[in-house]
Amino acid sequence: MSLTYRDSGVNIDAGNEFVRRIAPYTASTRRPEVLSSIGGFGALCDLPGGYRRPVLVSSTDGAGTKVMISQFMDKHDTIGIDAVAMCVNDLVVVGAEPLFFLDYFVTGKLDINVGAAVIAGVAEGCRQAGCSLIGGETAEHPGHMEAGSYDIAGFSVGVVEHDQIIDGRSIQKGDAIIGMASTGVHSNGFSLVRKIMKDHRLSYEDYVAGFRKPLGEVLLTPTQIYVKPVLGLIKEVEVRGLAHITGGGLTENVPRILPEGNGAVFNLPSWPVPPIFGFLANTAGVDEAEMFRTFNMGLGMVAVVPEKQAVKAVSFLAEAGINAWVVGEITDLPGVTYRK
Numbered sequence: 001m002s003l004t005y006r007d008s009g010v011n012i013d014a015g016n017e018f019v020r021r022i023a024p025y026t027a028s029t030r031r032p033e034v035l036s037s038i039g040g041f042g043a044l045c046d047l048p049g050g051y052r053r054p055v056l057v058s059s060t061d062g063a064g065t066k067v068m069i070s071q072f073m074d075k076h077d078t079i080g081i082d083a084v085a086m087c088v089n090d091l092v093v094v095g096a097e098p099l100f101f102l103d104y105f106v107t108g109k110l111d112i113n114v115g116a117a118v119i120a121g122v123a124e125g126c127r128q129a130g131c132s133l134i135g136g137e138t139a140e141h142p143g144h145m146e147a148g149s150y151d152i153a154g155f156s157v158g159v160v161e162h163d164q165i166i167d168g169r170s171i172q173k174g175d176a177i178i179g180m181a182s183t184g185v186h187s188n189g190f191s192l193v194r195k196i197m198k199d200h201r202l203s204y205e206d207y208v209a210g211f212r213k214p215l216g217e218v219l220l221t222p223t224q225i226y227v228k229p230v231l232g233l234i235k236e237v238e239v240r241g242l243a244h245i246t247g248g249g250l251t252e253n254v255p256r257i258l259p260e261g262n263g264a265v266f267n268l269p270s271w272p273v274p275p276i277f278g279f280l281a282n283t284a285g286v287d288e289a290e291m292f293r294t295f296n297m298g299l300g301m302v303a304v305v306p307e308k309q310a311v312k313a314v315s316f317l318a319e320a321g322i323n324a325w326v327v328g329e330i331t332d333l334p335g336v337t338y339r340k
Contacts, residue, residue, distance in 0.1 A: 008142060009108075009109065009140060009142025009143065010140045010142065011109075011110060011140065014110045014112060015110060015138060015140070017112055018110060018112050018115055018116065018138060019038065019039060019138075021112060021116045022038075022115075022116055022119045022120075022123075023037075023038060025116075025119055025120050025122070025123035025133065026038050026123065026132075026133045026134070026135075028123055028127065029123050029126040029127055029131070029132045029133045030132050031045075031048075031099065031100070031130075031131070031132040033045050033046040033047065033048050033099065033132075034046075034100070034132045034134055036134065036135075038134070038135055038136075040135075042135075043100070043102065043134035043135035044134075045099060045100050045132065045134060045157075047099075047159060048097075048099070048159065051159065051161055052161065052162075053161065053162035053163070054159045054160070054161065054162070055096075055159065055160050055161070055162050055165065056157055056158070056159055057091050057094055057096040057157065057158045057159065057160060058091075058155070058156070058157050058158075059087045059088070059090040059091050059155070059156050059158075060087060060153070060154065060155040060156075061083070061086035061087050061090065061153065061154070062083055062086065062104075062151065062152060062153030062154070063079050063080075063082040063083045063086065063152055063153070063187050064187050064188065064190050064191075065190040065191055065194060066079065066082060066187050066190045066219070066220070067079055067150065067151055067152060068190075068194065069190070069194075069204055069216055069219055069220055070220060071148060071149065071150070072204050072216060073204055073205075073214075073216040073217065073220060075216075075217070075220055076114050076117035076118050076121070077117045077118075077120055077121050078121050078220060078221075078222040079118060079121055079152055079220070079222075080103070080118045080119060080120065080121025080122030080123070080124070080125055080152060081121045081122070081124055081125040081128070081222035081223065081225070082121075082125075082186070082187045082222055082223045083103065083121075083122060083125070083152045083153055083154045084101055084122055084125025084126055084128075084129060084131075084154060084156070084225065085125055085129075085186070085187070085222070085223035085224065085225045086187050086223065086246070087101065087154055087155065087156035088101070088125075088129040088131060088156050088158070088225060088227050089223075089225065089226055089227070089244045089300075089301065090244050091156060091157075091158040091227075092158070092226060092227045092230045092231065092242070092244075093166065093230075093242035093243060093244050093257075093301075094160060094165055094166050094167065094242075095160045095161075095164050095165055095166040095231075095234055095239075095242075096158035096159060096160040097130070097158050097159055097160070097227075097231060098129045098130065098131035098156050098157075098158040098227060099131055099132065099156075099157055099158055099159055100131055100132045100133070100134045100156065100157055101122070101125075101126050101129075101131050101132070101133050101134070101154055101155070101156045102133075102134060102135045102136045102137075102154060102155050102156075103119065103122050103133070103136035103137070103152065103153070103154045104136060104137045104139075104151075104152070104153045104154060104155075105118060105119065105136065105137070105138045105139070105150065105151075105152050106137075106138075106139040106140075106141055106145070106150060106151050107138075107139070107140060107141070107145060107147075107149065107150035107151075108140070108141060108142060108144070108145035108146045108147045108148065108149050108150070109140060109142060109147035109148075110138065110140050111148075114150070115138065115150070118150070118152055119133075119136075121222075122136075122152070122154070125222075125225060128225040128227070128228070129225050129227040129228070130227060130228060131156065131158070136154070164234075166234070166239055166240070166241060166242055167241075167257075168240065168241035168257035168258060168259065168304070169259060170240045170241075171240045171241045171257070171258060171259055171262060171304050171330055172240075172259075172262070172330065173262065173330055173331060173332045174307055174329060174330060175240060175304050175305065175306060175307060175329065175330040176304070176305055176306070176307045176309075176310035176313075176326050176328075176329055176330075177254075177264060177266070177302055177303075177304055177326070177327050177328040177329060177330065178302060178303040178304075178305060178310060178313050178314060178317070178324055178325070178326060178327070179270075179271050179298075179299040179301075179302050179324060179325050179326075179327035179328075180224075180226060180229075180299060180300060180301040180302065180303070180317060180322050180323070180324045181224070181271075181298060181299070181300065181322060181323035181324065182223075182224055182245070182274070182296045182298055182299060182300030183221045183222065183223065183224045183300070184218065184219070184221040184274055184276055185219055185221075185276060185277075185295060185296070186223040186224070186246070186296055186300055187223050187246070188246045188247040188248075188294075188295070188296070189247065189294045189295045190219075192280075192286075192294055193219060193280065195284075196280055196283055196284040196286075197215075199284065200283055200284065202215065202283070203215070204216030204219070208279065210275050210279070211275070211276075211279075218276055219276070223300070224300050224301075224322075226244075226300065226301045226322065228320070229317055229320035229321065229322045230242065230301065230303070232316065232320055233303065233313060233316055233317060233320070236312065236313070236316045237305050237306075237309040237312055237313045237316070238305060238306055238309060239303050239304070239305055239313075240304045240305060240306070241257040241258070241303070241304035242257065242301065242302070242303050242304070243256060243257050243301070243302050244300070244301055245296040245299055245300050245301060245302065246296070247294075248293060248294075249291075249292045249293050249294055249295055249296060249297060250264075250266060250292055250296070250297065250299065250302070250336060251289075251292050251293040251336050252293060254302060254336050255334075255335065255336060257304070258330070258334075260334075261332060261334060262330055262331065262332060262334065263330070263331045263332070263333045263334045263335045263336060263337070264328055264329070264330055264331065264335075264336050264337075265328050265329060265331050265336075265337045265338075265339050266327055266328040266336065266337070266338050266339065267327060267328055267339050268338050268339065268340050269340070270325050270326065270327045270328070271298055271299060271325045271327050272298060273297055273298045274298050277291060277295055277297055277298065280295075288338075292338065299327065302327070304330060307329070310326045311326075314326060
């Protein structure tokens, strides 16, 4: 009998069955601009009408080592939401509407049920963001990855009107900072999370005081997708800047949108910090500065608006389903400071 590709660990038949299994998920996300179906060599998408000078915006990211917790907990249906969120939240900070998303799913050996659960999560993230899952890549890497191991990442493209790009240039001293609630750790800082868990001999299946679910499920809470509320906010108030709070926390991400010479001060009592952050800090003795430079600390997105429009912004976001607070203001002292 001659040697086959399957003998090396790559199962083309399983891959074909996988594509058939996930086809309904992609169909559920379809926008009218999409011109192709999955299975082709390239995915086709037209630009939506109504733009005078459309600018394309792109972003690529993944769920990081959070996938390792998904695999440990054998819970695969939300990690795809994280992969989408990390991309589309980066698009909306410049005012862009996400158009489409492509995923990259790689595994040591394709388990169709696990893979389908992951892609179902990707499709759910796309529905939340209002974009189409128009294609992707599924790869088996035998000899490179263990059979039960996988990773999920993706790429998204959006569009914004040229004269409506939000780049922070109009931010000025006295502007209000609006913080939008995170759902928890989101998708950054998990290397530190895993080290804390390992060093302190904690299990992801442990129940600890203050949580109704095992730690693994708390940590797997999917990243909030802010696209629709933020696109709505942009129509209601003058949004001068937006920052997606990812790796580096508030300390590193907020300065990325500030004009030279400006800084931000956050009033720490002004928003509730989710209990998971206190648990991590207290368990490992992580100091406050490191926590704010690693995690989102309860704010997954911040917007900068004129001070007079701050209350309206908070009210609109609440109606859109996002808890939000006036958490600080812009100063003329560079850097980020925290005021108690």
